[in-house]
Amino acid sequence: MSIETKPYIDNAFHFNNAERDIQESVMPNVPRKTIDVHTHLGRRKDADGLAVELYTNMISTFTYFSREEHYEARRTLWTDGFDDITQVAFCFPFRGINIKSGNDYVFEVGKIDKNFIPFLTGDPLDIAYTLHELDTREWKGVKIHPEQLEKKVRNITDFFPHPVLSKINEEKLPITLHLPTNLMIDYPELTNLAEIYPHVHFIVAHFGMSRGNIQLVEKALMSIAAYDNIFLDTSWFIDGEVIKRGLKIVGPDKILYASDQPYNLIRARFVTHPRLGERVLTDFPYHWANPEEQRAYQNATGLDPHEFSNFHFEGLRALMEAIDKCSETETEKDTIINKIFITNAQKILGIKS
Numbered sequence: 001m002s003i004e005t006k007p008y009i010d011n012a013f014h015f016n017n018a019e020r021d022i023q024e025s026v027m028p029n030v031p032r033k034t035i036d037v038h039t040h041l042g043r044r045k046d047a048d049g050l051a052v053e054l055y056t057n058m059i060s061t062f063t064y065f066s067r068e069e070h071y072e073a074r075r076t077l078w079t080d081g082f083d084d085i086t087q088v089a090f091c092f093p094f095r096g097i098n099i100k101s102g103n104d105y106v107f108e109v110g111k112i113d114k115n116f117i118p119f120l121t122g123d124p125l126d127i128a129y130t131l132h133e134l135d136t137r138e139w140k141g142v143k144i145h146p147e148q149l150e151k152k153v154r155n156i157t158d159f160f161p162h163p164v165l166s167k168i169n170e171e172k173l174p175i176t177l178h179l180p181t182n183l184m185i186d187y188p189e190l191t192n193l194a195e196i197y198p199h200v201h202f203i204v205a206h207f208g209m210s211r212g213n214i215q216l217v218e219k220a221l222m223s224i225a226a227y228d229n230i231f232l233d234t235s236w237f238i239d240g241e242v243i244k245r246g247l248k249i250v251g252p253d254k255i256l257y258a259s260d261q262p263y264n265l266i267r268a269r270f271v272t273h274p275r276l277g278e279r280v281l282t283d284f285p286y287h288w289a290n291p292e293e294q295r296a297y298q299n300a301t302g303l304d305p306h307e308f309s310n311f312h313f314e315g316l317r318a319l320m321e322a323i324d325k326c327s328e329t330e331t332e333k334d335t336i337i338n339k340i341f342i343t344n345a346q347k348i349l350g351i352k353s
Helices: 006-012 017-029 052-056 067-077 099-112 127-136 162-171 183-196 205-209 214-225 240-249 291-301 311-325 330-349
Strands: 035-040 086-090 116-118 142-144 174-177 201-204 230-233 269-273 277-281
Touching: 006 067, 017 311, 035 330, 086 099, 086 330, 099 116, 127 142, 127 162, 142 162, 183 201, 183 205, 183 214, 183 230, 201 205, 205 230, 205 240, 214 240, 240 311, 269 291, 277 291, 311 330
Parallel strands: 035 086, 086 116, 142 174, 174 201, 201 230
Antiparallel strands: 269 277
């Protein structure tokens, strides 16, 4: 069984006041030839087997999103003039999804549409399949997600095994890496792998999920700053203060714009409940959102989710405000924007300017 996502998409495409304000103020500064290095592409038929236990997880909001839906999102979110956005695309990498069929779809879309750059979603339980795909088809990169495994993983190599990393290193390809926990905990293994596999470009998704103690965040950022093959993408990340520190510590040459589409359509926020810890607050009836729990989170935090902007607009605002604070001149600001939205990805992906 797969989730009916049309109500979620329709809701996302009817902007609230906060989203209209951000679109009006931020979009004029976003380059028209943006390269988005983190998007999901998939057919509904490949999502029918999603593991039942994932239905209560926010990742099950979207488990399919077609090429046509991406174009609809582009026209709606990005306004006129963004016809040349390029998207790195991989299939939805979660337990129960038909990864092999999903990869076929992503590869075929990449063959017929230059706006989609196909990344292989590897199978951590079928190394032979993953290596065969890398040997026989011209994938532009690889993603494997820890949620493809039933057990909780602690190490990157639990789901990105050494034989696969060795092959990727040989082919000099990038990988999209969703860390097992977060950058603050996982940076020792990450930096070790960056040394072992110097020709792998490690694109760390979601800015390494760097939240919480800012001193620990800075320590992790400083630890990866010395590595030329470790990068951070901005997918589904809205903490402008951490992005600012990333710009200062890691530098604008190693940060890549990413949306995590279609998950960027979700209107929600991570909040800290005084008793339950980190939770997700929203006022939209997503299938994973328990109304009674949501009222409790709202009462405990004092936040009104009615005017939350979606992750797409909130992420763009946080990124642009961080760039603005780190720029002394308009020329420097334009240079940083161009690197993060275009040229850094061009270098990693081998795209001619």
